[in-house]
Amino acid sequence: GQQVMQIPQYQHVQEGEDFTTYCNSSTTLSNIQWYKQRPGGHPVFLIQLVKSGEVKKQKRLTFQFGEAKKNSSLHITATQTTDVGTYFCAGPMEYGNKLVFGAGTILRVKS
Amino acid sequence: NAGVTQTPKFRVLKTGQSMTLLCAQDMNHEYMYWYRQDPGMGLRLIHYSVGEGTTAKGEVPDGYNVSRLKKQNFLLGLESAAPSQTSVYFCATSRDRGPVTGELFFGEGSRLTVL
Numbered sequence: 001g002q003q004v005m006q007i008p009q010y011q012h013v014q015e016g017e018d019f020t021t022y023c024n025s026s027t028t029l030s031n032i033q034w035y036k037q038r039p040g041g042h043p044v045f046l047i048q049l050v051k052s053g054e055v056k057k058q059k060r061l062t063f064q065f066g067e068a069k070k071n072s073s074l075h076i077t078a079t080q081t082t083d084v085g086t087y088f089c090a091g092p093m094e095y096g097n098k099l100v101f102g103a104g105t106i107l108r109v110k111s
Numbered sequence: 112n113a114g115v116t117q118t119p120k121f122r123v124l125k126t127g128q129s130m131t132l133l134c135a136q137d138m139n140h141e142y143m144y145w146y147r148q149d150p151g152m153g154l155r156l157i158h159y160s161v162g163e164g165t166t167a168k169g170e171v172p173d174g175y176n177v178s179r180l181k182k183q184n185f186l187l188g189l190e191s192a193a194p195s196q197t198s199v200y201f202c203a204t205s206r207d208r209g210p211v212t213g214e215l216f217f218g219e220g221s222r223l224t225v226l
Contacts, residue, residue, distance in 0.1 A: 009151065033214060042201060043154065045214040088153060090215075098144070098169065099215065103153040 004091050006102030014110050019076040021105035023089035030092055032065055032072045033099065038085040046074075079109050113137055117202050117218035124192045124225045132187040132221050134202030142205045143185040144169070144215065145177060147198040154201065160185055192225045199223075 003026045013019050023032065031050045035043040047056055049065035049072060056063045062075045076083055086106050090099040116135045124130055134143065141162050146154040156169030160179040174196060176188045189196060200221045205213040 006153075035215075042217040042219050043203075043215070044217070048214060090154075093156075098156055098159055100156070100170070101146075101154040103151060 004089060004100050004102040006089055006105055008105055009103065010106045010108075012108040012110065013079050015081060016078050019079050019083070019107055021074050021087050021089075021107075023072045023074075023091075023102050025070045025091050028069050030069075032069075033090045034063060034072075034074055035088045035090065035101075036085050037088065037104070041085075043088060076107075079107070081109050081111050083107060084109050115202055115204055115216055115218035117200075117221045119221060120219065121222050122224070124189075124223065126193060126225060128192050129188070129190050130192065130223075131189075132200055132202075132223075134185045134187070134218060136183055136185075136202075136204045136216075138204060138216065139182070140204035140206050140216070141182075142213070143179065144203045144205075145175070145185065145187045146201045146203060147171065148201060148220075149198050157187065157200075189223075192223075194225045197223060197225045 005024045007022050031048055033048045034046040036046055037043045047063050052069050053067045054065040060077045064073045072089055086104040088101050088104045090101045093100050118133045144159040145157040148154050155171045157175050158169050158172055158177040160166050163182040166177045166179055178186045202218040203215040205215050
């Protein structure tokens with residue numbers, strides 16, 4: 001079945017270092033979404049990418065959608081303690097308005 | 112506005128017991144979803160609904176039933192709870208945006224433990 005794989009599973013960085021998480025799909029995606037979940041919280045929508053090769057920025061966060069629309073990445077520049085949490089990518093399942101999520105990347109930031 | 116509200120937030124069940132989780136939304140969204148979250152496995156779709164009176168199976172529907180009698184409510188039922196159903200359950204909603212999936216709005220989650 002359709003799968004969305006995310007790496008790494010876990011990353012522990014020093015405050016100020018950069019962080020990147022990667023998302024790969026077994027099929028071409030019409031769009032991809034990214035969510036952040038703080039410890040003990042619920043997932044919160046960050047962004048949606050639709051176009052091949054699209055790059056979007058939100059302050060220190062940069063999101064990319066691959067040319068083949070099968071992969072995506074989230075890069076955080078100069079991490080801060082407020083960045084801690086789990087970052088999920090999600091893509092639509094075949095046939096219909098349902099999202100399949102990657103397993104997530106847990107980010108821990110040492111101050 | 113409350114957004115997406117889940118009740119209860121915590122529940123402990125014994126194997127074989129039944130229970131219902133309620134999701135209520137005040138955003139007038141057409142689509143509603145139930146996900147479960149387990150460590151290392153992300154969010155997996157259990158069931159979903161594209162409108163009042165409709166339901167459909169997701170990735171992991173076995174052992175669960177759902178109903179959407181009113182547009183604002185989506186109920187998730189466990190008829191005979193099993194320890195494998197110990198998880199955190201999230202309800203989510205989205206507007207219908209056609210072929211491009213709309214962003215999901217999540218409730219705060221319901222932590223269920225089955226002993």
